[in-house]
Amino acid sequence: MGFKEGVLPDTDPATFMEKPYLERVQIMSRSWVENGFGTPKILPTIYVVKVLVLYLAIGITIATLTSGFSPLHPSEWWNQPVFYQKAIMWTALLETIGLAGSWGPLAAHFSPMTGGLRHWLKPDTIRLPPWPDKVPGTKGDRRTGFDATVYALILLTMAATLFWPTVDASGYTGGATVKEHLGLAAADKLPLINPVLLIPVIVLLLILGLRDKVAFLASRPEQYMPAMLFFALAPTMGLATMIVALKLLITVVWLGAGISKIGKHFGKVVPAMMSNTPVLPGKWIRRKFYRNFPEDLQPSGLAHFVAHGLGTVVEITFPLVLLFVGSPWWLVVISVIMMIGLHTVIFSTFPLAVPLEWNVLFGFAVAFLYLGFPNKDGFGFIGSDYAWTLPILVALLVLPILGNLRPDLVSFLPSMRQYAGNWASAQWAFAPGAEKKMEEFIVRSAPNTITQLQATYPEDIAEVVLHNTNGWRGMHSQGPGLMSILWNYLGDEKFQHEYTMREAEFACNSVVAFNFGDGHFHNEDLIAAIQKRCNFKPGEFLVAWVESQPIHKDYQEWKLIDAALGVVERGTYKVKDSADAQPWLPDGPIPLTYTYTSKSATPAGAHA
Structure with missing residues (x-):
């Protein structure tokens, strides 16, 4: 596989379509084992550059300069709640535009590479309401000017949360505690996104969801809307409780994904993912993930170990350690490293939905939440304000539980079954x-x-x-x-x-x-x-x-x-x-x- 030249399977393209379909599947599945999608190395390079420039460089610059920090001094802002808020909103904005997940050739967007706003701003395209017979005003499958306007307003209100002046959260419940934890003086400001700005984003997303489930789920609301709600409720619930709520959110995401990997499906996902990993050094190591290439493409013992030993077990065990353990500190640090490692490995495989920005965000989130605001310093679930955190935990669990029991009722995204292979x-x-x-x-x-x-x-x-x-x-x-x-x-x-x-x-x-x-x-x-x-x-x-x-x-x-x-x-x-x-x-x-x-x-x- 070259930098600019891809790899085609060992077949004659001129006669390929004359072969029986199952013979074509055999050729392509065997080719996938050794070459993945067969894309030239310039393609993953484009994705990496997109993450480094569009997502990280531009995102960090916006988030820091609009919050009063220098982007060149990470020690000033990496553990600031406002930076985390803007990291969430920047990621959600890119997802909603169509520039993050499901972008480019690996998601079958060849030309043009961006779907998203090119489609959802265009009247007369197809929209798919989830409950047209039950929710008034949502019938029909044609996108109208109203739908395009709602979508455009979502982009504008999300952008507003990034660029609108911040508020000083020093007077919020727990504000003084957070400032002291961050080493700020009493007279220093504690910037946060104005919570009022989150309300129109949430309302507009809900309207969009009732009108078009595809555009709604493309914004990854199961990942970001709960966080937006916690940001909006920060003055009421308090800043320490907001941090704990964010920890509960990320833990439910991890646990849902980990539990859903138990079974026959995920063992089949890992070999195909590893075959598409550009950083693996050669075909020989890709073949090791299959029982007996080329005749038997069932997962090998190595594939099952990677899937469940390094995947399922890690994604269930270490999040629970992080949520409930405050000390010893070395165990917390190891758990953080393990979860960052998990997201790094997923990133390196370039999965075909290409949720690269999401994995970068979660790698940062685990460090921010558990190293920036350790449980032992009063930011843990144990001993939190249970009047808030217990109802939040129950609410976060409803859709994953329902979606696992009745997958016909809930998309696998809010069911928290990310990349487990158990897909409709x-x-x-x-x-x-x-x-x-x-x-x-x-x-x-x-x-x-x-x-x-x-x-x-x-x-x-x-x-x-x-x-x-x-x-x-x-x-x-x-x-x-x-x-x-x-x-x-x-x-x-x-x-x-x-x-x-x-x-x-x-x-x-x-x-x-x-x-x-x-x-x-x-x-x-x-x-x-x-x-x-x-x-x-x-x-x-x-x-x-x-x-x-x-x-x-x-x-x-x-x-x-x-x-x-x-x-x-x-x-x-x-x-x-x-x-x-x-x-x-x-x-x-x-x-x-x-x-x-x-x-x-x-x-x-x-x-x-």
Whole structure:
């Protein structure tokens, strides 16, 4: 893999699409093992430069100069609450614009590289309200001038929190304690973001969420809105309690992610992530994460150790130490180092949702919260103002608990299942020529992903590059199940040779401008909105879709959607059957249980 030249799999692009689909998946999954996405090294370099310049250099400069500090003297501001507040708001602003997570080629934004504001400021694009039949004023799937205005106001009010003059929090409850802890004199000011500025941000985000769940979740509200609320309540709850509340927030994020990694899914995520890590020295070490490359791409013992020994255990154990332990101090320091190390490793893998800024923020947050405001100095959960901290803890746990028990009701983001591999997922299947209808009839900010790639590559090479995502999905726990659903329905000839298969997490990007591993962004609501515009005929556009696994069950619920007919099949499959299958299904489709078949369904395959 060169600096400017990427790596294609060992296949002839001119004849690649003539091969049976599962042979293509086999080629791409094996290629992924050794090369990841195969991108040239200039691409991760671009991401690193973006983080260093746009996020860190510009962000630190704004946060410090607008708060009365010198950006060149970190010792002045690294442990200042106002700097932490502005770090949160700066990150949230970049996420909401579309310049942080789900940005660039690794998230299938090839040209243009930014979705976000290019899409959400554009009337007539698709919006997806979460409860259109229950919340008045939210029906419809067309973005209006009102929606664009709400989104623009969110950007402006977020920016205002960064540039508006700060207030002196010396008179807040606990203000004197915080000043003394920071070594400030009684006459010194303790700057904070004006709490009143947070109220319009929160209100506007909630309005946006009721109108369009995709744009709302793209702002990462599960990560940043609770912090904004704590900032707004700082004068009432007190500054020490605000610090404890922020510790509870970050702990719930870590624990939710750690607990969700228990099971069959995360073991499949780690090998694919490590294969895409540009800092690994060679192909040989990438192969070590698989049981027996090239025949068996199940996770190796090393992969399971990294996933659960260095991942799950670390993400559960050390956050609990940090929350409840004040001394010995060396244990706190070790725990901080371990959590910074965790986020550094995640950053280095360049995961395909590319949440790089988020990982940098969390690395800083653990140092700020636990080294800047140690539990032993009166900023711990134990001994805090329980009238505030206990209700906050309960509130923070509601959505993660509900989302793990009923993933159909809660996105995996507020369920705190970040990158655990247990995602609602889908695969799109187009009859010959049908995919082009989307470009003809859908208003959006970017063309189909394949069209974006064809602006850089010849058509045959563009298909090979995009098939990387199909091989990548096949390596995850849902891939074999999704392929089995379509294979059973279409039959071997149509599935293997006639239909064009697209990985939905990446394909939906051009339609809704954002993806982050959540199939709720492209469930039957999106398919119905697409159908309203494209008027596909029965069988032209099929979607195999699977819900996340509930924490207390050993199966996942799936559905097959025909854009013209709606849901035509439903059923379940055992997580083990899909997770234990090879990406190219050499033993045929996995066992599927059928609970519903529509009379209008016209299956041609094994389930006919």
